[in-house]
Amino acid sequence: MTRHWAGPARLALVLAAVTVAQAATAGERPEWTVRTPSATHDTLFFTGFASDARTPEEARDLAVQKAMHEISSFFGSTVQGRLASTATDRNRDFQYDVQVSIQIQGRQVPLRQVRVVQFHHESRRSAHDAWVLVAYPRAEYMTTLDELRRTDQDRAAGGLELLRQGRRQLADGRAREAGETLRRGLDSVTGLQPLVVVDDPTIRSAQALERELRAAIEAAERELGQSWRTVAVHVLLLHDDKPAPREPPVAEFGAAVRQRVAARGLPVARTPLDDAQVKALLDGDKAAAAEAGNRARADWLLVVVLHARFTSEIHGQFFADALGRVELVEAATGLSTVVSDLGSSKAGHVNRPSAMNKAASGLRGGLDAAVETCLARMPSQADTGPDAATRGATR
Numbered sequence: 330m331t332r333h334w335a336g337p338a339r340l341a342l343v344l345a346a347v348t349v350a351q352a353a354t355a356g357e358r359p360e361w362t363v364r365t366p367s368a369t370h371d372t373l374f375f376t377g378f379a380s381d382a383r384t385p386e387e388a389r390d391l392a393v394q395k396a397m398h399e400i401s402s403f404f405g406s407t408v409q410g411r412l413a414s415t416a417t418d419r420n421r422d423f424q425y426d427v428q429v430s431i432q433i434q435g436r437q438v439p440l441r442q443v444r445v446v447q448f449h450h451e452s453r454r455s456a457h458d459a460w461v462l463v464a465y466p467r468a469e470y471m472t473t474l475d476e477l478r479r480t481d482q483d484r485a486a487g488g489l490e491l492l493r494q495g496r497r498q499l500a501d502g503r504a505r506e507a508g509e510t511l512r513r514g515l516d517s518v519t520g521l522q523p524l525v526v527v528d529d530p531t532i533r534s535a536q537a538l539e540r541e542l543r544a545a546i547e548a549a550e551r552e553l554g555q556s557w558r559t560v561a562v563h564v565l566l567l568h569d570d571k572p573a574p575r576e577p578p579v580a581e582f583g584a585a586v587r588q589r590v591a592a593r594g595l596p597v598a599r600t601p602l603d604d605a606q607v608k609a610l611l612d613g614d615k616a617a618a619a620e621a622g623n624r625a626r627a628d629w630l631l632v633v634v635l636h637a638r639f640t641s642e643i644h645g646q647f648f649a650d651a652l653g654r655v656e657l658v659e660a661a662t663g664l665s666t667v668v669s670d671l672g673s674s675k676a677g678h679v680n681r682p683s684a685m686n687k688a689a690s691g692l693r694g695g696l697d698a699a700v701e702t703c704l705a706r707m708p709s710q711a712d713t714g715p716d717a718a719t720r721g722a723t724r
Contacts, residue, residue: 359449362460373398373465380458387461393445396463400443403470404477440473442466481525485535486520489527492542499545503553511549515542547626559658561598561627562586565607566635568610568685572604576682578689582633582696586655589700590631598625607632611656615663622660630658631703633670635692637685648677651688655696658701667706669699 366374375397376441382388428642447462491514498507518539525535532538548558564582573579590597602621609617611632637651653671658664674691678684 330606358451359460361446361447361462361511362449366462368467371467373403373467373470373650375403375463375465375549377461377463380456381493382457382459383455385457385459388450388457389448389461392448392459392461393463393600396461397443400440400463400465404474433576440465440469440475442469457703478525481521481535484517484521485525485527485538486543488535488538488542489512489532490514491517492532492538492545495542495545495549499549499552504549508546508549508553511542511546515539515546518542551628559596559598559622559625559627560590560629560631561600561602561625562590562631562633563602563607564633564635565604565611565690568637568682569639570636572608572680573685574604576686576689578635578686582635582691582693584699585693585696586631586633589697590704593704595704598627600625602630610658610663613663618658618663628660629707630656630660632656632658632698633671633699636688639681640675642681645679645682646677647679647684648675649681649684649688650675651685651692653689653692653695655703657706667703669702671695671699 361374361376362378364378368374370404375396377394377399379388379391379395383392390625428501442465444464446455446464447460449460450456491510495507495511495514498504498510518535521535521539527535529535529538532541534693562583564579566576566579568576587597604623606617606621606624607630610621612636612682618630622628633653633655635651635653637649639647639649651674654676655669655671657666659666671692672695674688676684676687676691678687678712
């Protein structure tokens with residue numbers, strides 16, 4: 330019988346011969362089926378379990394697949410590709426063949442000494458359950474892990490070199506060529522473990538390297554005019570003048586605004602902004618606006634301000650009112666191009682925060698029109714070039 334299993338990305342499991350050292354039939358369930366044996370100085374142990382299979386062979390096959398998945402997870406990776414296995418019944422003595430190899434940048438490194446050392450089977454009418462215990466030599470694990478780490482380091486080093494090359498090309502005015510180089514670098518580092526060390530004094534991890542590559546790609550696109558109107562969306566909800574970023578209206582209004590921006594075909598920045606930073610730029614801090622734009626890698630900041638205030642409590646009912654507006658701020662200058670009013674709203678509820686939230690949510694009716702007013706006032710691409718005059722009206 331041959332079974333195949335396919336899953337997501339990096340360890341590929343395919344076929345080497347091992348033999349079941351002991352096949353246990355239904356009876357008292359062994360201790361290892363409940364608790365995986367502790368590793369010894371030279372062996373690691375893994376278990377796999379499968380239930381409701383049609384035959385004992387199928388149950389065992391599925392259980393082995395689960396055990397192989399546990400081995401792959403132990404390497405800090407997820408399973409990719411295909412596992413193939415075969416099983417034959419010789420007078421109730423099961424011969425079981427399975428092969429495991431790890432694919433590293435298109436090259437397979439076999440796990441040669443994986444052994445299925447115990448097998449337990451139980452049947453329930455037409456359903457079958459199976460457990461397997463797999464042994465894996467610690468020495469081979471360490472050797473293979475070192476190989477994985479070396480490969481990751483090579484990929485990180487290649488990505489770093491492409492980042493440096495792309496930055497040089499960008500500085501020389503070759504934005505299109507830089508974009509291609511940087512995308513190759515991003516492909517090289519995507520999927521690396523976040524804490525893989527990078528040999529650079531300012532970029533110390535693969536995670537940081539990926540961020541730098543993405544930022545450089547966006548800079549190249551900006552140079553080419555491909556992301557000249559990226560919009561960062563932020564909802565600033567104030568409860569009695571204090572930011573309340575985790576309250577429901579923030580997510581409600583944010584999702585609605587992003588949908589309107591995307592419907593116009595404008596790219597929406599994914600990096601979130603900070604409430605304190607947004608408050609500062611709305612108060613006229615141009616440096617805060619530029620910093621927010623750089624952080625989100627956005628040209629425009631579309632900010633929804635919801636200002637809710639508690640007003641009174643009557644017989645255990647809390648009351649609040651809210652005012653709102655939408656502002657379109659140019660990140661480079663910190664100037665509000667347009668401010669669109671959301672009007673006012675009043676509401677009551679069983680506690681103070683929920684009353685303020687309900688009052689803020691009452692402003693939702695005017696949101697779409699206010700956002701459209703702001704987006705309609707965005708300058709055309711021709712107005713955003715390096716020679717364009719200063720835009721926007723002061724508050």
